[in-house]
Amino acid sequence: MNSTSSSSPLRIVIIGGVAGGASAAARARRVNAHAEIIVLEKGPYISFANCGLPYHIGGDIAKRESLLVATPELFQQRFRIEIRTLQEATAIDRNQKSVSVKNHATGETYSLPYDKLVIATGSEPLRPAFYPTQAPNAFQLWTLPDLDRVMSYLNSHAVKHVTVVGAGFVGLETVEQLHRRGVAVDLLERAPQVLGQLDREMAMFVHNELTRHGIKVRVNAELTKFEFDGDRIVALELADGSKLETDMVLIGAGVRPRVELAQAAGIELGTRGVKVNEFMQTNDPNIYAVGDIAEYTHRVTGLPQLLPLAGPANRSGRVAGAHAACGKSEPMGTVLGTAIVRVFELTAACTGFSERLCKLNKIACRSVIIQAAHHASYFPGAKNLTLKLIYAPDSGKILGASAIGAEGVDKRMDVIATAMQFDGTVYDLAEVDLAYAPPYGSAKDPVHMAAFAACNDLDEWPQIVEPDFNLDGYQVVDVRTAKERETLPCVGSIGIPVDEIATRWQELDKTRPTVVVCHSGKRAHVAACWLKGLGFQDVKNLSGGMSIRKLLTPPQS
Amino acid sequence: MNSTSSSSPLRIVIIGGVAGGASAAARARRVNAHAEIIVLEKGPYISFANCGLPYHIGGDIAKRESLLVATPELFQQRFRIEIRTLQEATAIDRNQKSVSVKNHATGETYSLPYDKLVIATGSEPLRPAFYPTQAPNAFQLWTLPDLDRVMSYLNSHAVKHVTVVGAGFVGLETVEQLHRRGVAVDLLERAPQVLGQLDREMAMFVHNELTRHGIKVRVNAELTKFEFDGDRIVALELADGSKLETDMVLIGAGVRPRVELAQAAGIELGTRGVKVNEFMQTNDPNIYAVGDIAEYTHRVTGLPQLLPLAGPANRSGRVAGAHAACGKSEPMGTVLGTAIVRVFELTAACTGFSERLCKLNKIACRSVIIQAAHHASYFPGAKNLTLKLIYAPDSGKILGASAIGAEGVDKRMDVIATAMQFDGTVYDLAEVDLAYAPPYGSAKDPVHMAAFAACNDLDEWPQIVEPDFNLDGYQVVDVRTAKERETLPCVGSIGIPVDEIATRWQELDKTRPTVVVCHSGKRAHVAACWLKGLGFQDVKNLSGGMSIRKLLTPPQS
Numbered sequence A, B: 001m002n003s004t005s006s007s008s009p010l011r012i013v014i015i016g017g018v019a020g021g022a023s024a025a026a027r028a029r030r031v032n033a034h035a036e037i038i039v040l041e042k043g044p045y046i047s048f049a050n051c052g053l054p055y056h057i058g059g060d061i062a063k064r065e066s067l068l069v070a071t072p073e074l075f076q077q078r079f080r081i082e083i084r085t086l087q088e089a090t091a092i093d094r095n096q097k098s099v100s101v102k103n104h105a106t107g108e109t110y111s112l113p114y115d116k117l118v119i120a121t122g123s124e125p126l127r128p129a130f131y132p133t134q135a136p137n138a139f140q141l142w143t144l145p146d147l148d149r150v151m152s153y154l155n156s157h158a159v160k161h162v163t164v165v166g167a168g169f170v171g172l173e174t175v176e177q178l179h180r181r182g183v184a185v186d187l188l189e190r191a192p193q194v195l196g197q198l199d200r201e202m203a204m205f206v207h208n209e210l211t212r213h214g215i216k217v218r219v220n221a222e223l224t225k226f227e228f229d230g231d232r233i234v235a236l237e238l239a240d241g242s243k244l245e246t247d248m249v250l251i252g253a254g255v256r257p258r259v260e261l262a263q264a265a266g267i268e269l270g271t272r273g274v275k276v277n278e279f280m281q282t283n284d285p286n287i288y289a290v291g292d293i294a295e296y297t298h299r300v301t302g303l304p305q306l307l308p309l310a311g312p313a314n315r316s317g318r319v320a321g322a323h324a325a326c327g328k329s330e331p332m333g334t335v336l337g338t339a340i341v342r343v344f345e346l347t348a349a350c351t352g353f354s355e356r357l358c359k360l361n362k363i364a365c366r367s368v369i370i371q372a373a374h375h376a377s378y379f380p381g382a383k384n385l386t387l388k389l390i391y392a393p394d395s396g397k398i399l400g401a402s403a404i405g406a407e408g409v410d411k412r413m414d415v416i417a418t419a420m421q422f423d424g425t426v427y428d429l430a431e432v433d434l435a436y437a438p439p440y441g442s443a444k445d446p447v448h449m450a451a452f453a454a455c456n457d458l459d460e461w462p463q464i465v466e467p468d469f470n471l472d473g474y475q476v477v478d479v480r481t482a483k484e485r486e487t488l489p490c491v492g493s494i495g496i497p498v499d500e501i502a503t504r505w506q507e508l509d510k511t512r513p514t515v516v517v518c519h520s521g522k523r524a525h526v527a528a529c530w531l532k533g534l535g536f537q538d539v540k541n542l543s544g545g546m547s548i549r550k551l552l553t554p555p556q557s
Helices: A019-031 A050-057 A072-079 A144-156 A169-180 A200-212 A260-264 A310-326 A355-360 A409-421 A426-431 A446-458 A482-487 A498-507 A522-533 A545-552 B019-031 B050-057 B072-079 B144-156 B169-180 B200-212 B260-264 B310-326 B355-360 B409-421 B446-458 B482-487 B498-507 B522-533 B545-552
Strands: A011-015 A036-041 A081-085 A087-093 A098-103 A109-113 A116-119 A123-125 A138-140 A161-165 A184-188 A216-218 A223-229 A232-238 A243-245 A248-251 A255-257 A287-289 A296-298 A339-343 A346-352 A366-373 A384-391 A398-405 A463-465 A475-478 A514-517 A539-542 B011-015 B036-041 B081-085 B087-093 B098-103 B109-113 B116-119 B123-125 B138-140 B161-165 B184-188 B216-218 B223-229 B232-238 B243-245 B248-251 B255-257 B287-289 B296-298 B339-343 B346-352 B366-373 B384-391 B398-405 B463-465 B475-478 B514-517 B539-542
Touching: A011 A019, A011 A310, A019 A036, A019 A072, A019 A081, A019 A310, A019 B522, A036 A087, A050 A144, A050 A169, A072 A081, A072 B498, A087 A260, A116 A310, A138 A144, A144 A248, A161 A169, A169 A184, A169 A200, A169 A248, A169 A339, A200 A216, A200 A339, A200 A346, A200 A384, A200 A398, A200 A545, A232 A248, A287 A310, A339 A409, A346 A409, A355 A384, A355 A398, A366 A446, A384 A409, A384 A426, A384 A446, A398 A409, A409 A426, A409 A446, A409 B409, A426 A446, A446 A463, A498 A522, A498 B072, A514 A522, A514 A545, A522 A539, A522 B019, A539 A545, B011 B019, B011 B310, B019 B036, B019 B072, B019 B081, B019 B310, B036 B087, B050 B144, B050 B169, B072 B081, B087 B260, B116 B310, B138 B144, B144 B248, B161 B169, B169 B184, B169 B200, B169 B248, B169 B339, B200 B216, B200 B339, B200 B346, B200 B384, B200 B398, B200 B545, B232 B248, B287 B310, B339 B409, B346 B409, B355 B384, B355 B398, B366 B446, B384 B409, B384 B446, B398 B409, B409 B446, B446 B463, B498 B522, B514 B522, B514 B545, B522 B539, B539 B545
Parallel strands: A011 A036, A011 A116, A036 A081, A116 A287, A138 A248, A161 A184, A161 A248, A184 A216, A463 A539, A475 A514, A514 A539, B011 B036, B011 B116, B036 B081, B116 B287, B138 B248, B161 B184, B161 B248, B184 B216, B463 B539, B475 B514, B514 B539
Antiparallel strands: A087 A098, A098 A109, A123 A255, A223 A232, A232 A243, A339 A346, A346 A398, A366 A384, A384 A398, B087 B098, B098 B109, B123 B255, B223 B232, B232 B243, B339 B346, B346 B398, B366 B384, B384 B398
């Protein structure tokens, strides 16, 4: 590089060339034309589309080359950044300010001095302790070489059945793509539900969508043993003793941060990842940690937290790259863990904390679930959208949300995530001025409807009770039609259709604690308002109605 | 109604049964089971889908019945709200607290006492002073009877050509639907551009999309005269002397609030609409004004402003309905004027203030335009999205935004509108934690890209200059490829492809004020960073690049 500076340039070494690392390198160059920037990547590729990997399996992303987002040549030519692939950082000497590097292509090792060091070693997939590394038909899916192995096996073997272990985001994307190839799939999940980031009733939509497409979903399914024919896995054994024959196994059961390199160099860790400040600096101010190994600050708790997602990885890389290169940067800000996945015709998304996570963290919360059309219901193509909003009982501050539907799920999640970025309340959310025309939304958007429901709950007009609320001892008023009641009974309830409540309320006991139910909670709200207004002392609305309750309880007869 | 109260119930009279009025009625009932609620609607329908009307013309909404969102029967049965259609409020006696009503069905008049009154008289379309009311082929499109007239004429006449006057939201929706019917359309707009809510370069995308579909768009076109054959319009004359033969005319040139009733009763007006407080109360605390006649508080200016949109109409109705019925409510909050329209394969949307509106209001602003894929570019189906962000030069506070594209426009606008609700800055926007998976977005979403560009501009690393910036006297560096330069030349520029800047910068004069240009501004940003970093004293980036500049300037040869 033609430097105009006479002194030797600042050298920034970046360990890891995917997401956070690549982002740090590009940003460093933009703010410092003179720095020498070197990226060490132990794998053969930099900056590949990790989030796109599953989509190549089923052909959604037809060409493998599409997954190579940026090449070493682009980095070299446009940014004068030196990319050293197949070169692994094996140790960091903080006193000497140098990195020991092993070149896997040549076998040689060398020492690389740095002025500033950015560690972006990322995560690696978790695998059972008894994972058979040698099995030709056991796979993980985290890197491009991982994908190459999967594709090569699928293309050269008569694979009729695959077992996917782990029903998280990557697991679900993989299941969908395998199904697209015409392969039968069993999905094993150790937890009692798929997609642990969602509360159970929301996850049930995903569960049912998988089942509807012929995926055999096994929850509470703990893999205990592989059975082999030679090296090849031929069956799996589960903790309940059941056995599952399969042609291929794909493990997608979460990831762990690769912190060993940082830890060995005496970099301070937090609970599980590397402890960093707002500029992604570690306890050594010349060393930054970004991406999956760094502990971001979670907006809901204010506490440091690992979050292996591409968005925060890129942002943290940007922050560290700028700060390493010129000593200043915008701070990293907080994270919410906003995430989204397509599961056949449905989209599931979440942001912030689920109700379950709130409870685990002893954060007081309340929640509502609403169902609404994703755009004006009178405009053709309106699809049902289910939205859950979780909020603080005192302030109404939004703690999290999740949504499920065929269309418009991403938009609602992004709106709520944006409101959360500003510590917004459900009252704020009720007021957001969203874009409305019939093909896009409703004058009262699902976001508003959820916010209204939450405001009603907080104002106790009326309060809602959770979908699996124990109705024993309550006067339960079912305001659905006779036909709806027949199709999906609400045992022990008194049936008064919503339009008859105002004339037939005397049939009820005003003094008894009462819960009103309908299909989705909307008519029940109207009826509950009537009863409250007519002097009933304790009236509540079943959140989400029978359509949600049925997902949580076995059918009643 | 069976009232448990012994005193005579509160009577709430609502004038106008569409959007705001219907919303007020339903909300009033929810918070007050005892009130007597009467809605006076001078037209034959309540609560119809005003925003859906244009979509019936071309058959997108196939059935007229779909436009009837709620019937008087529903209001009666479910909410015990009395709907009096074809009954017009002709005067308000504030001393007597009564409304004079004319029943258009029977011809009789009567006086209706109220305790609380909600005025929701809405808007009416603006028409030229010389509008021929008697012409059988001149139409407006504001109510369901208006639509019925249009449909009846289209279905019974051989209409081959329609002239739509006014290129605002409703005008554009109407044009699209007429085109769907196979009718040739001329679109006349008095202003120098279509869709005045957008800045000119953004509106040009819409203009070009209309033209691409064979719509003849005439801007700066002032209608001065109609020509008749009997009652029937056969041609139009424009201010420039040109004449346009046509079979039918549809006027959609804006609306005015129907404030006469309120004004005659001594209700205080603001600049053009009714002055209200945060609970939509007028100067008479027993009288509320909601919807298109009420002046909402605009978030950007903090000033009262009319805004004839369905979202705020519904929200203001909700607020007034609750407050009238029980004396308390959440406040109305502010409005942003977020709006959206589909124009053939494109969607155009905006929120807050445009750059032009900022200038008109003497609000200091800066802006950036970026172009990015609406989801991961490596995932099939990625469409280009153009996003303009307008912000304060001192604080970076977001003042407005607009977006154009085939997909994902609504989402980005809603995210920015939500951030604006909290007085968010471009720095805040750069940090929002949005939902990312390849089918939905990018790790760096277009919203982030726009925010990054704005942050760079504010940090002067480098500053941007507006798309139509006068480049005379500047050293202009074009970093596109030779082929791109040939296709769309940037006259007087020096061509150095971005990847050669770091080695060829000595060909340039460091001391001259410099503007870097490329296709969209992205490569120019990289190159401008190089030049700044290499000691160039004054380097700027052309916002939006040549792809936007070409929309604002005639082609250069």
